[in-house]
Amino acid sequence: MRAASDAQTIQRSSISAQAESYLRGMILEGTLSPGDRLNEVALAEAIGISRGPLREAIKRLSGQGYLTMEAHRGAYVRSYSPREIVDLYELRSALELFAIRLAVERASTADLEALNEQLKAEKARIRAHAAGEHSEPYVAELDFHQQLVALGANAAINEQLQDANHKLFLALRSTSRSERRREQSAADHAVILERVMARDVDGSVSLLTGHLMDSMSNSLSVLGLEQSPETPSERTQHERKL
Amino acid sequence: MRAASDAQTIQRSSISAQAESYLRGMILEGTLSPGDRLNEVALAEAIGISRGPLREAIKRLSGQGYLTMEAHRGAYVRSYSPREIVDLYELRSALELFAIRLAVERASTADLEALNEQLKAEKARIRAHAAGEHSEPYVAELDFHQQLVALGANAAINEQLQDANHKLFLALRSTSRSERRREQSAADHAVILERVMARDVDGSVSLLTGHLMDSMSNSLSVLGLEQSPETPSERTQHERKL
DNA sequence: ATACTGTCAACTGTTGACAGTTCACTCCCG
DNA sequence: CGGGAGTGAACTGTCAACAGTTGACAGTAT
Numbered sequence: 001m002r003a004a005s006d007a008q009t010i011q012r013s014s015i016s017a018q019a020e021s022y023l024r025g026m027i028l029e030g031t032l033s034p035g036d037r038l039n040e041v042a043l044a045e046a047i048g049i050s051r052g053p054l055r056e057a058i059k060r061l062s063g064q065g066y067l068t069m070e071a072h073r074g075a076y077v078r079s080y081s082p083r084e085i086v087d088l089y090e091l092r093s094a095l096e097l098f099a100i101r102l103a104v105e106r107a108s109t110a111d112l113e114a115l116n117e118q119l120k121a122e123k124a125r126i127r128a129h130a131a132g133e134h135s136e137p138y139v140a141e142l143d144f145h146q147q148l149v150a151l152g153a154n155a156a157i158n159e160q161l162q163d164a165n166h167k168l169f170l171a172l173r174s175t176s177r178s179e180r181r182r183e184q185s186a187a188d189h190a191v192i193l194e195r196v197m198a199r200d201v202d203g204s205v206s207l208l209t210g211h212l213m214d215s216m217s218n219s220l221s222v223l224g225l226e227q228s229p230e231t232p233s234e235r236t237q238h239e240r241k242l
Numbered sequence: 243m244r245a246a247s248d249a250q251t252i253q254r255s256s257i258s259a260q261a262e263s264y265l266r267g268m269i270l271e272g273t274l275s276p277g278d279r280l281n282e283v284a285l286a287e288a289i290g291i292s293r294g295p296l297r298e299a300i301k302r303l304s305g306q307g308y309l310t311m312e313a314h315r316g317a318y319v320r321s322y323s324p325r326e327i328v329d330l331y332e333l334r335s336a337l338e339l340f341a342i343r344l345a346v347e348r349a350s351t352a353d354l355e356a357l358n359e360q361l362k363a364e365k366a367r368i369r370a371h372a373a374g375e376h377s378e379p380y381v382a383e384l385d386f387h388q389q390l391v392a393l394g395a396n397a398a399i400n401e402q403l404q405d406a407n408h409k410l411f412l413a414l415r416s417t418s419r420s421e422r423r424r425e426q427s428a429a430d431h432a433v434i435l436e437r438v439m440a441r442d443v444d445g446s447v448s449l450l451t452g453h454l455m456d457s458m459s460n461s462l463s464v465l466g467l468e469q470s471p472e473t474p475s476e477r478t479q480h481e482r483k484l
Numbered sequence: 485a486t487a488c489t490g491t492c493a494a495c496t497g498t499t500g501a502c503a504g505t506t507c508a509c510t511c512c513c514g
Numbered sequence: 515c516g517g518g519a520g521t522g523a524a525c526t527g528t529c530a531a532c533a534g535t536t537g538a539c540a541g542t543a544t
Contacts, residue, residue: 014313014527016301040496050529052294055497059258059298063305071256072496072535087398094340094399098332156329157336160402256497282526292499297527314505314526 016053020060027066027077028166030173034079038067065167080171082223088168089216093209095161096145100192100208102152104201111151112197119144119193123186144189148196175222185215258295262302269308269319270408272415276321280309307409322413324465330410331458335451337403338387342434342450344394346443353393354439361386361435365428386431390438417464427457 023043026032044054058075061067067075080088122144149161188211195203265285268274286296300317303309309317322330364386391403430453437445 016527017313039494041494051496052528052530056298056301056527059301060305063302071259073537074496084398087396090340090344090396091337091398091402094336095333098336098339102332154329154332156326156333156406160333164398258497281524283524293526294498294500298497315507316526 014053015049016056016060019047019049019054019057022047023057023061024066027061027170032077034077034170036077038075038077040074065163066170078167078170080167082220085168085171085223086216086220088164088171089212089219092161092164092168093212093216095157095164096149096208096212097205099149099152099154099157099161100196100204101201102154102157103148104196104199104204106153107151107196109197112193115144115147115151116193116197118147119186119189123190148193172219172223175219177218177222181218185211188214256295257291258298258302261289261291261296261299264289265299265303266308269303269412274319276319276412278319280317280319282316307405308412320409320412322409324462327410327413327465328458328462330406330413331454331461334403334406334410335454335458337399337406338391338450338454339447341391341394341396341399341403342438342446343443344396344399345390346438346441346446348395349393349438351439354435357386357389357393358435358439360389361428361431365432390435414461414465417461419460419464423460427453430456 023032032038038058040051040054040058044051047054058067058069062069062075066078068078069075146158146162146165150158152158188207192204192207192211195207265274274280280300282293282296282300286293289296300309300311304311304317308320310320311317388400388404388407392400394400430449434446434449434453437449
């Protein structure tokens with residue numbers, strides 16, 4: 001743990017708020033992995049605060065779903081079962097497919113063009129990173145989805161989507177994505193955005209549907225899971241029809 | 243406040259967990275209204291616990307979005323602007339419209355029939371309650387949506403939907419619904435369920451879309467708001483097309 | 485050797501006291 | 515008589531000590 005020094009440097013706002021973002025950072029960046037148990041005294045000492053504010057931060061994060069708590073046994077970094085991962089993908093689909101309709105309706109042309117520029121820049125960056133091997137590109141890809149949905153101008157949906165994306169990111173951190181996949185993904189984005197700029201609701205929705213499906217099935221296969229733990233044929237069939 | 247006596251009686255699990263469900267109860271049942279400030283010492287004393295666990299409960303509820311916190315000024319019961327209410331309605335639509343597709347795919351005929359029976363019973367109850375004036379029927383209506391979505395068998399979506407419904411319930415508590423509306427709503431439910439039982443995806447989706455739109459526009463007009471605070475024509479147009 | 489029971493260390497849950505901030509009220513000055 | 519700085523009560527933020535629970539380990543009986 002890099003702990004204390006960093007926390008000291010922040011030194012602003014309430015200690016419990018600091019602890020919260022510090023902990024969230026540790027979780028999101030992988031210092032704390034799913035399933036890990038949080039030892040209060042050790043953590044508090046490492047951060048350089050007392051247990052009170054730390055406990056409050058833990059409670060808040062558990063309210064947000066990043067931690068689970070067992071009575072008298074402490075807090076654990078939440079881990080996700082294959083089923084829960086599929087559920088999260090579906091949740092994400094529900095939000096994005098609705099949001100893209102809103103975006104087609106509401107987004108200003110200027111905003112869309114700005115996003116388009118950004119997309120081009122990212123494409124170039126991916127090529128440049130040919131063997132660079134950062135995990136950034138995945139974050140960048142999430143960014144596209146996030147920003148596209150943001151153009152739907154619905155704060156509640158944005159918030160939920162960001163939450164779902166964070167959790168998926170956690171659940172899938174271990175899986176690395178192939179160069180090939182990344183380029184495909186970027187290409188998909190471009191086509192989707194093109195349809196949105198043309199204000200084509202049905203086209204946008206169907207392209208995004210396909211993109212989300214690909215993304216899910218790819219992640220699941222990398223994890224060594226079949227598409228659908230329960231009812232393979234039905235589930236696939238459903239996704240196709242959507 | 244009825245406070246201490248009740249809390250004493252519970253006496254199980256951790257005090258902070260007690261405090262949490264106690265507080266959530268007060269919020270959901272209206273003892274605490276949106277905008278109210280929570281005084282820690284007074285609340286703690288009323289419940290009969292010390293401030294530590296109470297603060298933890300507050301932090302957890304704020305993580306779940308029921309409370310907002312201002313530094314050195316305490317916790318407030320979250321209140322919703324008209325815009326946020328519209329956003330919540332859209333979030334709910336996004337979740338339900340996706341979930342009903344899942345339900346059409348996955349729900350067992352037996353489960354659907356059970357829900358159908360329940361619906362009939364409720365219809366009868368609404369008639370019986372002619373001038374009974376309970377707020378229950380609204381809860382019952384939420385129940386239908388909740389259960390229908392539950393048949394989609396996606397825990398993440400269920401959870402988010404329940405959350406959205408709770409928040410809408412809070413935001414709209416003051417508005418009372420006419421007898422006429424309630425019967426219309428129950429009738430809608432019956433038709434929707436009928437389409438689901440026929441495994442008709444498109445029919446279910448379009449009926450549910452209409453039902454959700456009606457529900458939203460009705461609530462907003464009761465609140466004295468126009469459908470869309472921002473761009474009336476566009477927004478309405480969008481909803482129609484959906 | 486195995487199963488059961490009692491003990492102990494480690495950790496979480498809770499409390500009351502202390503420190504710092506905010507807000508409202510008062511008092512003074514223009 | 516109105517407005518602004520000063521003061522104090524009330525409240526939130528933080529801490530360190532205390533109490534209760536859990537799980538593991540060792541010791542004993544079968």
